[in-house]
Amino acid sequence: MTSQTTPSPAACKRRKPTRRGLLSLGLLALGTALAAPHRAHARSSKESDMTTHPYLGMWVTGDGHVRHQLLPNGRYDEARGSRESAYRGRYVIEGNHIEYVDDTGFTADGDFIDGVLHHGGMVLRRVAPTGTR
Structure with a gap:
């Protein structure tokens, strides 16, 4: 029977990031960067439409x-x-x-x-x- 122990918080801090973790973080950052210009464009086109909107x-x-x-x-x-x-x-x-x-x-x-x-x-x-x- 093998017993598994939970690493101490100090041991967790010393761990190096895994490839999977780095890849996930990179994809998340890339997705955010790619989506941001689209959102900014959508917002600015809506704002320009609002300059003459009849409900202003x-x-x-x-x-x-x-x-x-x-x-x-x-x-x-x-x-x-x-x-x-x-x-x-x-x-x-x-x-x-x-x-x-x-x-x-x-x-x-x-x-x-x-x-x-x-x-x-x-x-x-x-x-x-x-x-x-």
């Missing part, structure tokens, strides 16, 4: 308490009452659906229906920019 601008609840500013760079700034920039984060619009991810990681979504944004039980209407009609 300020969206406000009827009582003016909640205000969402959808910015052309894919970011949003939400004010609540007298608290400006209460929440900030990024958003993605696909068709008439919007997905929000705030800077803390909280997610939410909404839908644009007949020119109105329905989000989290609220109804927000777009406010025309100052100086335009």
